[in-house]
Amino acid sequence: MSFVPAPISRFFHRMASPPHFYCLTNKLLPWLTVIFILLLGYGLYAGLYLAPTDYQQGDSYRIIYVHVPAAWMSLFIYVVMATAGAIGLIWRIKLADIMVICSAPIGASFTFIALVTGSLWGKPMWGTWWVWDARLTSELILLFLYLGIISLYGAIEDKRSASRAVSILALVGVVNIPIIHYSVEWWNTLHQGPTVTKIDKPSIHIDMLIPLLVMAIAFKFYHLIALLQAAKVELLKREQNSQWVKTMLESET
Numbered sequence: 001m002s003f004v005p006a007p008i009s010r011f012f013h014r015m016a017s018p019p020h021f022y023c024l025t026n027k028l029l030p031w032l033t034v035i036f037i038l039l040l041g042y043g044l045y046a047g048l049y050l051a052p053t054d055y056q057q058g059d060s061y062r063i064i065y066v067h068v069p070a071a072w073m074s075l076f077i078y079v080v081m082a083t084a085g086a087i088g089l090i091w092r093i094k095l096a097d098i099m100v101i102c103s104a105p106i107g108a109s110f111t112f113i114a115l116v117t118g119s120l121w122g123k124p125m126w127g128t129w130w131v132w133d134a135r136l137t138s139e140l141i142l143l144f145l146y147l148g149i150i151s152l153y154g155a156i157e158d159k160r161s162a163s164r165a166v167s168i169l170a171l172v173g174v175v176n177i178p179i180i181h182y183s184v185e186w187w188n189t190l191h192q193g194p195t196v197t198k199i200d201k202p203s204i205h206i207d208m209l210i211p212l213l214v215m216a217i218a219f220k221f222y223h224l225i226a227l228l229q230a231a232k233v234e235l236l237k238r239e240q241n242s243q244w245v246k247t248m249l250e251s252e253t
Contacts, residue, residue, distance in 0.1 A: 016093045018235055019244040025228045032225050039218035047211035054208075060124050067117035069216040070110045074142060075177050077107035077223060081149075082174040085167030094238070095231070097163035100170060101153050102230035106223055108146035115139060134183035138176055145173040159238070 047065035054061040081103045088096035118136065119129045130136065149166045156162035179186075204212070239245050 016095055018095065018239050018242070019248075021095055022232060022235060022248075025232055029225060029228060032221055032228075036218055036221040036225060039214055039221060043211050043215035043218050047208075047215060051208045051211055052205065057125065060121070063117050063121045065211060065215050067114060067121055068212060069219045070117065071114040071139070072216055073219050073223060074107060074111035074114050074139065075180060076220070077103050077110060078142065078145070078170070078174065078177060081107065081170045085170040088163060089167050089171075095235070097160075097167065098231050098234045098238070099227065100163065100167055101149070102227055102234055103223075104146050104149045104153070104166070105230070106226050108143060108150065110219070110223075111139065111143040111146060115143065134186070135180060138180045138183055141176055142173075142180060145169070145176065149173075 043065065048062055051062070053059055081100050084096045084099040084103070087093055088100065115136075118139075122131070123129050149169055152169060153159075153162045153166045156165060236245060
């Protein structure tokens, strides 16, 4: 007996259907792209021009409008990968396996951006490009996890076996996520403590906070757009001999 309501079960069944996913993606992508451009444009304008100058760091702090959302995305995407990996391992859903491997390059890119912008910000603030503190080291490990998943998937010829292997690796590596998040509280690091996620009140001025949150939302839309695009390509590769793909190609020619 299933404990999942029938409408919800039907919804997930449809979303797991490759033809339905492909058609829905084609409809969503133009709208998602427009929303992303609007959010990104406003976020950059408000962060770089409208937000006030910091009384300690001057205008150099404005790199947070790229660095912080990229760092958040590096963690968020890995959690998405681990969740999709668990779904793929338990319910054998093909689209979940595709989401894992298609998310990895996007997550690696955001992690790399976070590390580079962090170094650029750290030089004038700390006087050095890099220090082996807990957060920087654990973020670097996250980048290696992303690259390891990409390499492992490419090294295994049977893509079903490769999907299972990278899903397991993603689940094992998820232990690094809380380490990154709580590193500034567990250890003495150069990174400042929580400012936006404080329960009582954020320690950042509202005029600085709003552009930061807008940029974070814009980056999430970018991730969704890039993920759907990559998933479409990967899905067509895996389903190239399926009848629905042949029917679709015939209708387009």
